[in-house]
Amino acid sequence: xxxxxxxxxxxxxxxxxxxxxxxxxxxxxxxxxxxxxxxxxxxxxxxxxxxxxxxxxxxxxxxxxxxxxxxxxxxxxxxxxxxxxxxxxxxxxxxxxxxxxxxxxxxxxxxxxxxxxxxxxxxxxxxxxxxxxxxxxxxxxxxxxxxxxxxxxxxxxxxxxxxxxxxxxxxxxxxxxxxxxxxxxxxxxxxxxxxxxxxxxxxxxxxxxxxxxxxxxxxxxxxxxxxxxxxxxxxxxxxxxxxxxxxxxxxxxxxxxxxxxxxxxxxxxxxxxxxxxxxxxxxxxxxxxxxxxxxxxxxxxxxxxxxxxxxxxxxxxxxxxxxxxxxxxxxxxxxxxxxxxxxxxxxxxxxxxxxxxxxxxxxxxxxxxxxxxxxxxxxxxxxxxxxxxxxxxxxxxxxxxxxxxxxxxxxxxxxxxxxxxxxxxxxxxxxxxxxxxxxxxxxxxxxxxxxxxxx
Amino acid sequence: xxxxxxxxxxxxxxxxxxxxxxxxxxxxxxxxxxxxxxxxxxxxxxxxxxxxxxxxxxxxxxxxxxxxxxxxxxxxxxxxxxxxxxxxxxxxxxxxxxxxxxxxxxxxxxxxxxxxxxxxxxxxxxxxxxxxxxxxxxxxxxxxxxxxxxxxxxxxxxxxxxxxxxxxxxxxxxxxxxxxxxxxxxxxxxxxxxxxxxxxxxxxxxxxxxxxxxxxxxxxxxxxxxxxxxxxxxxxxxxxxxxxxxxxxxxxxxxxxxxxxxxxxxxxxxxxxxxxxxxxxxxxxxxxxxxxxxxxxxxxxxxxxxxxxxxxx
Numbered sequence: 001x002x003x004x005x006x007x008x009x010x011x012x013x014x015x016x017x018x019x020x021x022x023x024x025x026x027x028x029x030x031x032x033x034x035x036x037x038x039x040x041x042x043x044x045x046x047x048x049x050x051x052x053x054x055x056x057x058x059x060x061x062x063x064x065x066x067x068x069x070x071x072x073x074x075x076x077x078x079x080x081x082x083x084x085x086x087x088x089x090x091x092x093x094x095x096x097x098x099x100x101x102x103x104x105x106x107x108x109x110x111x112x113x114x115x116x117x118x119x120x121x122x123x124x125x126x127x128x129x130x131x132x133x134x135x136x137x138x139x140x141x142x143x144x145x146x147x148x149x150x151x152x153x154x155x156x157x158x159x160x161x162x163x164x165x166x167x168x169x170x171x172x173x174x175x176x177x178x179x180x181x182x183x184x185x186x187x188x189x190x191x192x193x194x195x196x197x198x199x200x201x202x203x204x205x206x207x208x209x210x211x212x213x214x215x216x217x218x219x220x221x222x223x224x225x226x227x228x229x230x231x232x233x234x235x236x237x238x239x240x241x242x243x244x245x246x247x248x249x250x251x252x253x254x255x256x257x258x259x260x261x262x263x264x265x266x267x268x269x270x271x272x273x274x275x276x277x278x279x280x281x282x283x284x285x286x287x288x289x290x291x292x293x294x295x296x297x298x299x300x301x302x303x304x305x306x307x308x309x310x311x312x313x314x315x316x317x318x319x320x321x322x323x324x325x326x327x328x329x330x331x332x333x334x335x336x337x338x339x340x341x342x343x344x345x346x347x348x349x350x351x352x353x354x355x356x357x358x359x360x361x362x363x364x365x366x367x368x369x370x371x372x373x374x375x376x377x378x379x380x381x382x383x384x385x386x387x388x389x390x391x392x393x394x395x396x397x398x399x400x401x402x403x404x405x406x407x408x409x410x411x412x413x414x415x416x417x418x419x420x421x422x423x424x425x426x427x428x429x430x431x432x433x434x435x436x437x438x439x440x441x442x443x444x445x446x447x448x449x450x451x452x453x454x455x
Numbered sequence: 456x457x458x459x460x461x462x463x464x465x466x467x468x469x470x471x472x473x474x475x476x477x478x479x480x481x482x483x484x485x486x487x488x489x490x491x492x493x494x495x496x497x498x499x500x501x502x503x504x505x506x507x508x509x510x511x512x513x514x515x516x517x518x519x520x521x522x523x524x525x526x527x528x529x530x531x532x533x534x535x536x537x538x539x540x541x542x543x544x545x546x547x548x549x550x551x552x553x554x555x556x557x558x559x560x561x562x563x564x565x566x567x568x569x570x571x572x573x574x575x576x577x578x579x580x581x582x583x584x585x586x587x588x589x590x591x592x593x594x595x596x597x598x599x600x601x602x603x604x605x606x607x608x609x610x611x612x613x614x615x616x617x618x619x620x621x622x623x624x625x626x627x628x629x630x631x632x633x634x635x636x637x638x639x640x641x642x643x644x645x646x647x648x649x650x651x652x653x654x655x656x657x658x659x660x661x662x663x664x665x666x667x668x669x670x671x672x673x674x675x676x677x678x679x680x681x682x683x684x685x686x687x688x689x690x691x692x693x694x695x696x697x698x699x700x701x702x703x704x705x706x707x708x709x710x711x712x713x714x715x716x717x718x719x720x721x722x723x724x725x726x727x728x729x730x731x732x733x734x735x736x737x738x739x740x741x742x743x744x745x746x747x748x749x750x751x752x753x754x755x756x757x758x759x760x761x762x763x764x765x766x767x768x
Contacts, residue, residue: 220715
């Protein structure tokens with residue numbers, strides 16, 4: 001039939017090899033442009049080249065790295081590789097692709113994987129390892145991870161006793177965005193316990209406002225912001241231990257603790273008095289994109305928006321994101337002021353080749369040297385690398401997130417849906433949560449998700 | 456690229472060389488088969504093998520490791536979500552081809568030989584040139600919802616009309632099953648132009664003497680349509696109907712861009728992508744793909760047959 005398109009995305013998925021080759025060409029061109037980037041001071045900083053000499057002479061060798069990080073966030077990445085390239089004479093080929101998460105699996109299964117992939121979910125790391133194409137991380141990387149990261153992080157990518165990927169960046173999800181100036185004008189204070197958060201919400205309602213705004217639309221990933229809410233609430237209404245059991249399916253998805261957490265979220269999101277400032281009724285959450293929802297804070301339509309640290313990038317240029325600015329975030333409080341569960345996420349570097357230059361570059365990426373180089377170059381980026389000097393974080397929200405991540409009293413837990421099997425973590429949990437927002441009851445929701453768990 | 460060109464040249468060289476060695480009457484046949492060989496090989500690698508492989512995979516579980524017989528097909532016809540998918544696909548296939556063809560036919564007749572014919576045709580043909588994804592994005596704005604709160608203004612055409620008529624704005628895309636029909640409208644919007652173009656050509660191909668003879672007999676417009684136009688273009692109508700029908704069965708982009716298959720709007724093509732890539736359930740994904748394949752076959756056969764029949768007459 002006349003140019004009847006079967007979706008371009010679908011075709012791309014099947015012809016993964018071909019399209020990856022095309023994207024590759026484009027990415028190579030993009031990389032050339034960013035060479036003229038202005039931020040050369042940090043990348044020009046000399047680093048100690050000694051850790052990489054033991055991999056032999058890798059001058060002129062090329063390492064390909066494939067990621068879902070695209071413009072503009074890719075620039076600081078490409079810049080941060082320069083000290084390594086200068087040290088060793090190797091070239092890093094950066095390839096960013098928005099549909100990375102499906103393409104990387106297609107490429108691995110088709111036998112055409114990149115040298116390295118920056119994988120944002122432990123679940124996906126597991127799937128990649130199961131293709132048999134992933135290569136365990138070298139000893140040097142393993143040592144770096146032992147030295148610079150909390151033990152839990154290593155566990156996320158240790159599969160059948162083998163360690164596959166060092167963590168790279170991290171984000172803090174347990175944040176609530178608010179307007180500091182509004183809080184000052186109306187005399188609100190940042191809550192330090194869940195009860196205070198509820199009281200604050202009620203106070204805003206009493207003042208004639210809708211405290212919360214929320215949006216969960218996100219293309220084919222619609223529903224994920226609800227999963228973050230639920231995860232945060234499992235950590236707060238139960239315990240981190242219950243959370244771990246839930247994620248690893250030692251307790252079923254429809255266990256009473258999880259229903260409790262859902263209902264706690266419902267207390268906010270499915271409460272017509274609380275939502276959805278300037279956006280509609282409860283159902284409007286399902287059709288509002290997560291990017292748009294929080295912007296209503298600036299318009300004064302709502303006061304609170306729970307979203308991760310990366311949300312700072314969504315406010316338009318000129319918005320002051322700071323403790324004394326137009327908008328800022330506070331830590332989503334625990335049950336009481338003493339417990340401090342933190343929900344977060346991060347990326348991992350997984351290798352598909354064990355050539356010396358690949359190992360050397362992996363070692364660089366897992367070092368404190370890289371973490372600090374990257375921190376100086378970028379804004380809106382943090383890592384849980386303990387070698388990070390927090391003075392290198394430039395903007396206030398990065399400082400806040402970095403402070404929470406590296407706080408010794410915090411109990412960090414990785415985004416649960418990212419660790420569950422794909423059938424749950426990137427399908428049933430999202431889909432059922434969306435149905436839940438538009439009216440489905442909690443019991444049906446958790447029962448349906450439990451049913452989707454692979455046997 | 457260069458390697459591919461060289462390979463192509465080499466293959467052609469070899470074939471031409473071998474073909475040159477045969478002569479005479481029986482030689483022609485051999486040469487014909489030789490020329491067919493590369494195309495057949497490519498079809499085998501690019502179409503037949505993946506097709507068989509998909510059928511094979513559809514009998515395996517999510518990870519593709521253990522044989523489960525027809526369980527995936529059982530799931531499609533028993534699971535509540537999958538039944539919704541089937542129901543929606545039926546809606547799409549029943550409504551889209553007929554409405555799009557009807558609109559195209561009526562439009563083609565109305566503008567035929569009018570003063571603004573080419574302009575009027577261009578107008579309805581334009582959506583054809585827009586990709587399904589772009590069409591989805593455009594219509595998402597048409598259906599966009601803003602709440603009835605304070606001085607919030609509507610930005611979607613449909614809700615603005617509702618407000619002007621004194622109604623309250625509706626969240627169109629989450630109202631089941633209304634939302635499926637709203638998505639179908641997008642497909643009709645695209646395909647009506649296609650139907651109009653083909654049918655207009657068919658109408659123009661009706662011999663002038665027949666029309667003149669009918670006019671002399673004093674036939675009115677309706678009889679002209681019933682007795683002359685429709686029977687003359689009937690084979691074309693069938694082709695258009697079936698072609699749009701096949702396209703509709705495969706609809707994916709519109710659903711994916713507008714609702715992502717949420718709010719009970721998923722269709723087979725979208726569901727099989729979702730199962731394969733989001734849910735990592737290769738078996739069920741393959742089974743849905745096979746089902747799609749099976750559903751398309753009768754339409755294709757009918758299409759080919761009616762084409763042959765019209766060529767024979």
